[in-house]
Amino acid sequence: MTEPLRLSKRMSELGLCSRREADAWIERGWVRVDGKVVSELGSKVLPSQRITVERQASAEQSKRVTVLINKPVGYVSGQAEDGYTPAVALIKAENRWNEDKAPEQFHPTQLRSLVPAGRLDIDSIGLLVLTQDGRIAKQLIGEDTAVEKEYLVRVRYLKPPGKLPDAELKRLNHGLSLDGKALLPAKVRWQNDDQLSFTLREGKKRQIRRMCELVGLKVLGLKRVRIGRVKLGDLPVGQWRYLGPDEQF
Template identity: 35%
Template sequence: MSETTRLSKRLIAQLGCSRREAELYIGGGWVTVDGEVIDEPQFQVDQQVVALLPGAKADAPEPVTLLLHQEAGQTAESARLGMTAATFSPAHSEGRRVLRGHFARLKCLAELQAGASGLQVYTQDWRTERKITSDLRKLEQEYVVEVSGEIIKHGLERLNRGFEWKGHELPPVKASWQNETRLRLALKNPAAGLIDLLCRSVGLQVVGMRRIRLGGVAMGKLPAGQWRYLESKEKF
């Protein structure tokens, strides 16, 4: 049997590049082994054909922001660990290369209400982190809330104008019915438990809730448990 060697070592021998350059080529998804992209410098090769893709650059990959349709019952951390190449939304895969480095050093921003499903945002990009962190108080979040019970008379109007209920000062929100059991609520930086409190104040019980938008970024048609990249044209 032939002796194997690290992919990075093979690339150094082939190209005469430095170790750092070899690792950047590999981490950037520019290196193939028998035609398959391999982005692990420690990957072992023997007689396979190792090659660079056209346009290869020894640059660190651009930081990414990932949008996940988190399932109910998950924590932000368990959901992050479930994001892999296998859970990347096929509908959003055109022109995209999923790299292992895209799942490193991710920060969760503007976490969902406890128990909610829907749009969860993770980023490596300091610019996105700064934008969401600094603007969080004025970023509108939109939830679809599954409810049971019967809303009190003029309950929707009360939600829209804001009011005091059992010692709680409830802020005005944009409330409307999506259908007979689903309430759409758009509000800014909801405190923990606020959505449940708003619903109870008008005679409704929360069965489930799903965030569908954060600022100017909507989750779109993203199946539960799958994720996609934030597009350059999308702005929070």
């Protein structure tokens, strides 16, 4: 027999919204199960039951913005820490890329609930996504995400004869473990004499730097250039743009 699930969890699984959004919509009476309004938090449903949401929920969701920023060195991805400034502080009218073609007009209310969907450490630059949309956050950082992230990494090999052996490059692709757990297969290849391209489907804390340490490489610079089908492109460092209506990760 199939076990019932919390309604908010099932809505998240179906990609309708995040669990937090689901709870808010349930409280407002915006969620129907098999055509009947369910407004009690913690309600459970069977996977076979049909869940629909009212137009107000869809309209509210459509107003939510997603922002792409080229994060500079020295900014943290999330909450301010140890005196360092969070990347969201760069989201202001004067920092918007003048080539952004998205129709949205910037307003400070868009900063409410604008959270990073994934990390980029303080010493790294490149593509960082901040979103108000729980569906996008789940897509990029949910447990079962399959969205690739691509990085360009400038490195130096610290052992003689000064060049990374092919066997160690193979280990970077598959064969390393962090925190006692094997890493998923990656795609790691040389871009030029001192730069590697890393494509990952997971994002452990400082993962690339730690992978490099395990094979004797020192990271000199790290830049994220792609998340799924969305590329950093020509977006200047420290500037931002909206995710376009025709773009999907």
